[in-house]
Amino acid sequence: MKLPLPLTVAGPAARVQVPALAAAAGLVVLRVGVLLLRPWPLALAVDHALAGTPGSWAGFDPLTILVLAGAATILLSAAIGLLDMAGLRTAEGAAERIGASLRATMFHQAMTRSLRWHDRMRSGELVSRLTTDVGRLLDGVVAVATSFLPDAVMLLGVLGLLFAFDPGLAVIGLTVVPVLAVLAVRQRRRIRAAQQEARAESGRLAGATTDLLRNVRAVQAFGRADRATAVFGTRNRAVLDVELRAVDVDARWTPVADIVLAIGSALVLVVGGRHVLAGVLTTGQLLVVLAYLRDLYSPVRGLTRLSAVLAKAGASASRVREVLECDEAVVDRVDALPAPALRQDVRFEEVAFSYEAAHPVLTDVNLRIVAGETVCLLGPSGIGKSTLLHLLLRLYDVDAGRILIDGVDLRDCDQRSLRERFAFVPQDPWLLDASVAENIAFGNQHATRAGVLAAGRAALVDEFVDRLPFGYDTPLGEGGIRLSGGQRRRVALARAAVSEAPMVLLDEPTASLDPHSAAAVVEAIRTTTTNRTVLLVTHDHDLAAIADRVVTLPPRQTHQPPLTAELQPSGRR
């Protein structure tokens, strides 16, 4: 049998929670058993205390029977309520644990997917899948645990009792069930389609919102708050429209189900009433049949509602599955070896790469950097300088050619050890919402406090850190917002300084800095890169002067020529 999609997707995370889910289902089944006893006190009161033959039940007088029936009603209702609470609490608790485990797996998956995938998937969209979609998927898991089995048991129990009690009335009451089943299947398809559309639109809203919030400074600086609000408004309205349509599809179902079920009850009332008038059935027995019928319809309605919840959860489950099953990652070979220590050289051989198939960025790139050498890459904007650094870090795999470190292809190296060979200072310093010290320590997982402070000194972080309220322990805010551009760069350089990597990759470390800050950063680079191999991307000729060799990437022609042009070496710093 094919499991519903939400269960398939939650499956691996749900495995350890199976006992808890089974316990929840058991509690709810028990509740169903008690529920089946509920009509009997009423029948007892009607048939033995109010009408017919008072005092005929176990020798009790009518008042005692009424009190006993009342007490039984209270006890049964209390037991139903308590079992309900225990079942729901167990199921919801298990679902929350499944949710936490699913989110953790999805997050790890996202952290290890290739950047090509991240280039397509907006971060807001991913957050929406991690939070809202996981939540909706869990609604489906809870509904199956607390609804499917109990409703099925209840349905079979009530059916058995009804047939034992009055087969004729049972058949009449059941005629509406197939009609309802056909309608429910049609409804399920509609709900699923509406929910898929709604979830996709919500994901787009989350993506646009994250983008706008992240760029709030640009929005305000350009006086574009109205435009940003309008962009948000368009997306927001689109979500509202599809959500309203989805609500409409869902809500329209309730009266349809109620009317079909009421027709069943009305038929039984008319036919059963005639049986009572003819003296074939007592009034109490007719009430029991009607109560059972209501109890029969409750699981029928429950199962059709479950189908709707599963349809909603299914729309979210496919979005969660897309993340969980994505295999777009830069993967290690089974026989991958630790990356060499970089004692000889790094070589790019006939390297070709493109982010998008039709737009080659690099073709036939050849470059050799000897260990201990500082090489500066110059070239027009957009020519592919940063891309070369990304390829060296193996953030992307080359499309053709190869990159070698001490003669070993990067693709034969284990990624973790490979990345330990490089200290990367990106164009945008990528600071975390953490303290200065924690941001520096990010560069080396074994960094000690003393090592962090020494790196801060080398990268001239000391020059400004004393002015921060808690020195090295000052939180920097999202993206390091509490620091100036030059200060952020120096923290990023301190990361490279604390790292023990033999090669430093610097991507425009002095871009957009004033002459004083740029000079400070150049000084910090000199100190932090001593005795290391350096590949430096810059447009800054002062910074280029510290290199042993400058390599210029020529402007791209229709067919890009190989990267071989090398300018005259400048003096060693």
Ligand SMILES: Nc1ncnc2c1ncn2[C@@H]1O[C@H](COP(=O)(O)OP(=O)(O)OP(=O)(O)O)[C@@H](O)[C@H]1O
């Ligand atoms: N993630 C990406 N997806 C698609 N195209 C990209 C991506 N990153 C860069 N590109 C494209 O690749 C080309 C090379 O970009 P890259 O950042 O390597 O240039 P660069 O030489 O470092 O430029 P700059 O000097 O302006 O920093 C550019 O044309 C850019 O549009």
